[in-house]
Amino acid sequence: MNAPKVTLPQHSDNLTKLLATAGLTNQQQKYLRDFINRYSDRTKKSKQISQNSRPFLADDKNLGDFNLLFKEMYYPIVAHCSLGSKIWDVDGNEYVDVIMGLGINLFGHNPSFIKEALIAQLDKGIQIGPQSEVVGEVAELVAQLTGMERVCFSNTGTEAVMSAIRIARAVTGRNKIVIFSGSYHGHFDGTLIKANKVENNHSAIPLTPGVLPNFVNDVLVLEYGNPESLEIIKTHQQDLAAVLVVPVQTSRPGLQPKEFLHQLRELTQATEIALIFDEMVTGFRIHPGGAQAYFGLQADIATYGKIVGGGMPIGLIAGKSKYMDAIDGGVWNYGDDSYPQTKKTFFAGTFCKHPLAMIAAKAVLKYLQSEGSSLHQKLNERTTKFVAALNNYLTIEGLPLQMANFGSLFGSASLEISEENSAASLAMDLLKYHLLAQGVHLLGVSGYLSTAHTDEDINYILQAVKDSVEQLKSGGFLPSCASV
Ligand SMILES: Cc1ncc(COP(=O)(O)O)c(C=O)c1O
Numbered sequence: 001m002n003a004p005k006v007t008l009p010q011h012s013d014n015l016t017k018l019l020a021t022a023g024l025t026n027q028q029q030k031y032l033r034d035f036i037n038r039y040s041d042r043t044k045k046s047k048q049i050s051q052n053s054r055p056f057l058a059d060d061k062n063l064g065d066f067n068l069l070f071k072e073m074y075y076p077i078v079a080h081c082s083l084g085s086k087i088w089d090v091d092g093n094e095y096v097d098v099i100m101g102l103g104i105n106l107f108g109h110n111p112s113f114i115k116e117a118l119i120a121q122l123d124k125g126i127q128i129g130p131q132s133e134v135v136g137e138v139a140e141l142v143a144q145l146t147g148m149e150r151v152c153f154s155n156t157g158t159e160a161v162m163s164a165i166r167i168a169r170a171v172t173g174r175n176k177i178v179i180f181s182g183s184y185h186g187h188f189d190g191t192l193i194k195a196n197k198v199e200n201n202h203s204a205i206p207l208t209p210g211v212l213p214n215f216v217n218d219v220l221v222l223e224y225g226n227p228e229s230l231e232i233i234k235t236h237q238q239d240l241a242a243v244l245v246v247p248v249q250t251s252r253p254g255l256q257p258k259e260f261l262h263q264l265r266e267l268t269q270a271t272e273i274a275l276i277f278d279e280m281v282t283g284f285r286i287h288p289g290g291a292q293a294y295f296g297l298q299a300d301i302a303t304y305g306k307i308v309g310g311g312m313p314i315g316l317i318a319g320k321s322k323y324m325d326a327i328d329g330g331v332w333n334y335g336d337d338s339y340p341q342t343k344k345t346f347f348a349g350t351f352c353k354h355p356l357a358m359i360a361a362k363a364v365l366k367y368l369q370s371e372g373s374s375l376h377q378k379l380n381e382r383t384t385k386f387v388a389a390l391n392n393y394l395t396i397e398g399l400p401l402q403m404a405n406f407g408s409l410f411g412s413a414s415l416e417i418s419e420e421n422s423a424a425s426l427a428m429d430l431l432k433y434h435l436l437a438q439g440v441h442l443l444g445v446s447g448y449l450s451t452a453h454t455d456e457d458i459n460y461i462l463q464a465v466k467d468s469v470e471q472l473k474s475g476g477f478l479p480s481c482a483s484v
Pocket of ligand 1: 278
């Protein structure tokens with residue numbers, strides 16, 4: 001059945017009414033009305049697609065909180081195609097992309113070495129059930145690059161984290177885990193939790209409706225980078241199966257607590273608590289060996305995904321044999337009296353080791369191996385320079401935003417926006433829309449550079465920021481030359 005086509009409503013009257021009740025000045029109302037109309041016109045096919053699919057498609061992805069004021073721009077840009085650092089939307093607009101597949105596309109969009117590997121596999125077919133030809137090779141490559149002993153494959157990062165926690169609990173025989181506030185570990189119920197600030201006893205409460213309190217009773221939420229957290233871990237050591245850590249959080253790339261991580265490693269080693277590094281974003285990004293190599297330590301288990309799948313869905317659980325043997329009972333040989341002796345936990349998934357994911361991962365890992373750490377060095381340096389240039393400009397303008405980076409991940413270091421300062425918050429939301437309107441594809445104020453981004457791309461982004469700020473000044477959303 002063909003979906004009935006819905007036409008976009010004429011919104012100018014509603015918009016005018018809405019703007020008039022939003023406490024904006026006349027100058028701001030006029031500017032915002034013009035901007036919203038321009039933005040909607042520039043991306044009208046994206047908007048139309050959203051409108052047409054909304055009755056059938058339940059999708060809240062990547063849009064941020066709904067703000068009635070920006071309702072007419074609340075839709076995702078629909079991509080038509082991509083290459084290198086660029087994407088093109090269905091309206092024919094070109095963007096320098098800094099979302100980069102939410103951190104997947106370290107080599108830019110559609111790099112030929114991955115595309116060719118995928119096409120070759122498609123020619124051979126997609127065999128799920130029998131083993132993929134390259135799965136052992138991929139595991140070995142991961143072990144070589146990360147220093148981990150054994151590797152197992154899932155389809156997403158969420159599954160990888162969920163399985164890593166299960167393994168840690170199975171092997172240690174303990175129930176509780178520690179996570180740190182500010183860390184995102186995917187959408188497994190067991191990590192969709194936040195600190196219980198009311199009771200202030202490091203216990204956790206569900207982050208969202210539908211997550212049962214029983215699911216989070218065995219989780220402590222501690223402050224990341226705070227030495228007091230180490231003391232709390234010591235107090236609970238007998239009960240702790242694992243400490244789960246995102247070494248550098250996407251939301252706070254400036255927080256890189258090397259000493260804390262080393263102390264955490266020592267403590268968890270001494271108390272036989274599994275240290276799990278969630279390297280979904282940092283893995284294969286900051287260094288070929290991920291954050292562990294960068295900070296000079298080794299976790300017991302690490303979870304990976306994103307980059308390593310080369311655009312295909314993937315999750316990796318890698319770790320010491322002591323833990324990973326819980327997947328298959330441990331290593332054994334033919335022709336002798338060995339057999340799988342370790343007690344197992346349950347692990348499965350129809351799509352695990354999908355031939356397309358495996359072949360893409362092989363291409364990515366081989367490429368990383370052949371390029372060596374200079375690929376990361378150059379890209380990390382380039383991102384650091386980009387962020388320095390951006391910060392320089394933001395400081396000169398007196399804007400309440402400073403950026404930080406961890407390798408090719410960049411994001412807000414200090415967004416000095418309090419709830420009372422709603423003008424600044426509004427300006428920051430508008431900045432995002434202005435950058436999109438200038439052809440910079442981004443979600444919030446964070447993003448990723450890839451090896452495909454050129455100096456020209458970086459200058460383009462910097463200029464777009466400057467132009468957007470000037471426009472926001474002209475609309476009365478930023479003061480002409482004073483702090484917000
Ligand atoms: C640190 C971290 N862990 C886990 C996940 C979940 O991965 P996925 O979205 O592949 O399930 C993410 C996703 O962004 C992540 O950043």
